[in-house]
Amino acid sequence: MRRPRIVVIGGGAGSAAAVAELRKQGFDGSLTLVSAENTVPYERPPLSKGFLLGTSGQVPVKDAAWYEQASVELILGSRATRLDLAARTVTLSGGAVLGYDQLLLATGVRPRVLPGLDGDGVCYLRTSEDAAALRDRMTAAGHVAVLGGGFIGCEVAAAAIRLGKRATILEALPTLLHRALGPELGDVVAGIHRDEGVDVRTGQQVLGIRPRRGGVRISTAAGDVDADVLVVGVGTVPNTELAEQAGLPAGHGIEVDECFATAAPGIYAIGDVAAQHLPGHGRRVRVEHHDTAVRHGRVAARNMAGQREPFADVHWFWSDQYDHTISSAGLIPGSDGPGELVIRGSLEQRNFSAFSLDGDRVRAVISLNRPRDVLDARRLIARDHSATAAQLCDESLPLKRLAAPAVTAT
């Protein structure tokens, strides 16, 4: 009998987790991982943090020897260009055609490129190659400008300051991390960056850039900014082209059910590119976080191995900026930012957890320098619990106490 074949398209941490879990589940068919990058899957989070400071190198999820040991075929530096659902084949950029029995799409996202914002002195950050180029550019720079006050922009600005550079953040919205944290918490983050010496300019409209000797001049509605390098972090675009070409529904990400199955039998999608239907949320969610991608990979692999396991892990992420850690668990209901939040701790002291409460249920938490609260809230979110705003604000009450009492067998 022919050995079954699983092909994984994409070389991120989610793919690595998926192939490892497939082998762990006893899948002993042929297993191939295709990556557009020339390297085994590696950890992306350090790229906007320690990698820029030189305190972290490129960290592989599994080293090359692991793939050999696990009989995982790696096809690196190659893109999937065509997917034929009827023939069950994927065509690669080099011309090779791979047949599959099951296919996992983990094509990720790419930085959104603004028209006219490219060329020498303009950097985007996604891959280790991008990060190496940016690190070299930043090392030589005196002034680093960042367009976009999201997580990438904030982390790069923090790295620039740590490297002893001048740093400017240009953001269109009224504050930093506006979409993720909302105006109130975003202001706290803006305050942190200002105190560290970043020139934070919010509400900025960038009109264009032009090269100048050794750098770029950025024209904004409020005047020009001269910098040695401009880092653009203004969001991402999901890499849905392959799925769309094959006719899979992929409007705002490749549409998958709670078990990661796409509309086509045998084809699954995970990670940043997957727009997942989660019954508890009443909407399709596409989450661009490292931990989520890894958990997706593991659970999708178990589904591909024949189990039926809906994704039920609580979404979680963190961001390190200077000596501060922002971390979060859960999903904010709706898509217009966090809305009304219940604060435990102190915004002024930059030590707080902000809870999104839906009736008597905690839906999400965003913390500054309170990772422990996030762990506790993560447990609550996953279990039956009941909470009031007053209880969440009361620091003498351990969050764990809000869990419904366990049903004890008698």
Next chain:
Amino acid sequence: METARWRDTINLDDLWEGDMAAVTVDGETVLLVNVDGTVRAYSNRCPHQASALDEGDLDGETLTCAKHLWEFNAVTGGGINPDDARLTSYGCQVGDDGTIYVDIGR
């Protein structure tokens, strides 16, 4: 204790079942965990990025590092997520009077 390397730390009375605590032994920060009466000692630094494990969570046998959610089996020290990680284990004994002794091997 027989060898000079065993150091007394806290008493079992101060480490309830399901609890963990950080103590300093010979200048090293050590994590003590009590899982259903079984006491284990590990380096308090997460093998990932050396974050303090006592700031994390102990839920049954599962120890979670608060920094990046790495998970370990608190009884064996083995990694759960990722499964190829491992906590650094230290020798650990509980004396007749409840004193928890730790040997960090130096």
